[in-house]
Amino acid sequence: MTRWLTEEQQVAWRGLAAVIHLLPNALEAALRDTGLSYYEYLVLAMLSEAPGRTLRMSELAGMTNASASRLSHVARRLEERGWLRREPCPEDGRATLALLTDAGHDRVVQAAPAHVESVQELVFDALTADQVAELEEICASLLARIAPEGALPQRLHRGTTASRRAGDAPA
Amino acid sequence: MTRWLTEEQQVAWRGLAAVIHLLPNALEAALRDTGLSYYEYLVLAMLSEAPGRTLRMSELAGMTNASASRLSHVARRLEERGWLRREPCPEDGRATLALLTDAGHDRVVQAAPAHVESVQELVFDALTADQVAELEEICASLLARIAPEGALPQRLHRGTTASRRAGDAPA
DNA sequence: GAAGATTGAGACTTCAATCTTC
DNA sequence: GAAGATTGAAGTCTCAATCTTC
Numbered sequence: 001m002t003r004w005l006t007e008e009q010q011v012a013w014r015g016l017a018a019v020i021h022l023l024p025n026a027l028e029a030a031l032r033d034t035g036l037s038y039y040e041y042l043v044l045a046m047l048s049e050a051p052g053r054t055l056r057m058s059e060l061a062g063m064t065n066a067s068a069s070r071l072s073h074v075a076r077r078l079e080e081r082g083w084l085r086r087e088p089c090p091e092d093g094r095a096t097l098a099l100l101t102d103a104g105h106d107r108v109v110q111a112a113p114a115h116v117e118s119v120q121e122l123v124f125d126a127l128t129a130d131q132v133a134e135l136e137e138i139c140a141s142l143l144a145r146i147a148p149e150g151a152l153p154q155r156l157h158r159g160t161t162a163s164r165r166a167g168d169a170p171a
Numbered sequence: 172m173t174r175w176l177t178e179e180q181q182v183a184w185r186g187l188a189a190v191i192h193l194l195p196n197a198l199e200a201a202l203r204d205t206g207l208s209y210y211e212y213l214v215l216a217m218l219s220e221a222p223g224r225t226l227r228m229s230e231l232a233g234m235t236n237a238s239a240s241r242l243s244h245v246a247r248r249l250e251e252r253g254w255l256r257r258e259p260c261p262e263d264g265r266a267t268l269a270l271l272t273d274a275g276h277d278r279v280v281q282a283a284p285a286h287v288e289s290v291q292e293l294v295f296d297a298l299t300a301d302q303v304a305e306l307e308e309i310c311a312s313l314l315a316r317i318a319p320e321g322a323l324p325q326r327l328h329r330g331t332t333a334s335r336r337a338g339d340a341p342a
Numbered sequence: 343g344a345a346g347a348t349t350g351a352g353a354c355t356t357c358a359a360t361c362t363t364c
Numbered sequence: 365g366a367a368g369a370t371t372g373a374a375g376t377c378t379c380a381a382t383c384t385t386c
Contacts, residue, residue, distance in 0.1 A: 002284040003291050012303050013290055015310030018318060020191045021236050026317045037376085058346060065192050070377060072348055077376095094346045094385045113173040119184055120174050126312040132183050134305040139186030141297040146197045147189060208354085229368060241355060243370055248354095265363045265368045345386075353378080364367075 023122065030118030034111035039064065041115060043074060044083060044108040047100035056089060057096045065147075083107050194293065201289030205282035210235065212286060214245060215254060215279040218271035227260060228267045236318075254278050 005013060027038050036044070042064050047053050055063070061071040075098055078084040083104030089095035100108075124132065176184060198209050207215070213235050218224050226234070232242040246269055249255040254275030260266035271279075295303065 002287055004287055005290065005295075008300075008303060008307075009295055012307040012310070013294065015307055015314060016194075016294065018236060019310050019313050020194050022317045023187075023191050023313070039376095056346085057348095061347095065189060067378075068347060069349085069379080073376075076348090089346095092346080092386075096347060116173055116175055119176065122316055123184065123187065123313065124176075124180055126316050127309060129179075131305070131309050131312070132179060134302070135309055136179075136183040136186055138298060138302050138306055138309075139183070139190050141302070142190050142194070142294065143186060145293055145297050146193045210354095227368085228370095232369095238356075239369060240357080240371085244354075247370090260368095263364075263368080267369060343386100345384100347383085347385105349380105349382075351379090351381105354376085356375080357373090358371105359373105360371075361369085362367100363369105364365100 026122050027115075027118060030122075031111060031115055034107075034114055036107065036111050039066070039070075040074060040078060041108070041111055043071070043078065043098075044100060044104055045112070047084070047098060048105055048108045050100075053100040053105065054097050057086075057098055060098055078104070197293050198286075198289060201293075202282060202286055205278075205285055207278065207282050210237070210241075211245060211249060212279070212282055214242070214249065214269075215271060215275055216283070218255070218269060219276055219279045221271075224271040224276065225268050228257075228269055231269055249275070 024038065031038055031041055034041070043060060046060060046063050047055055057071060057075065058068065061068050064071065066074075075084060075086060079086060083101055085099045085101055087097045087099065089097050127135065195209065202209055202212055205212070214231065217231060217234050218226055228242060228246065229239065232239050235242065237245075246255060246257060250257060254272055256270045256272055258268045258270065260268050298306065
């Protein structure tokens, strides 16, 4: 009793499938020169926005839609490169705090323009204002089904610490 | 002179970013029980639709938006499991033909319902008919920028060999 | 025992190098 | 030399197991 795709659905699905496959690649490619992967950039960017440039690992994992394991591996690599530090949380001995180092902050600030420009070129330059509004609603509807429960925490690239500093008032 | 994201763009972007990150995971999870990854399923499904259940490796790579290297590795694994065979192309000594075996065909037919149902649940059950139409146009616009050049070959899950057999007239 | 986090093994993808045929 | 394809190495992610603290 499978509900096969209609003609209309089929066209929409193959388009969406191609987008979710190709867009991540294109975003990675745009960050290539900065020496950061998209996920690494995301981690550093979230930290740059956080109060005290610090977040618990579990919070950071939730905000970036990643497993604790994935974040842990990435944090180790970022730590080795000197862009992130980890400390035990004073308030909860089980938790670990991730802190953005100055070098890490410099790195995000440096990488932000290239990333944001790629988002503009790859996504928004291709869409009308109406389409952007539609896309927003569509994504919200989709996420209601697939997001681990209201996990839409990312507030990237407008008014972020990194953005402000890089774009308006370089500290 | 970076074009930072507007408030509206920011909301749309964080939604889209979450979708392109989470949707692939959800699709993989839905296929978990079938013993196929999403990409493996795609490869076998494309072959099941092809005339003679055969395609050149280069064609198959293009249709699945993958590098030659990626496909080659996957083909080796699928071949080891007996679902795919490779033969030299008679017409061009450089090319290799990928053939779907009977066991491979059975596998796609078996996996198709679970996959299609997950697409229905994850995507179309969440959207109105209007939204589906909008999504279709939005994806087409986005792909015009990021697709390697009109690489929209996948015609999946309506009228495919695998689908027909599994849904209507089990062979 | 549950929550927070880390670790190592296994699997997959990318990248560069290589091989053969056109 | 270019096209089609494969290979091995390196990097990353997932999964299961583990450890510590609550």
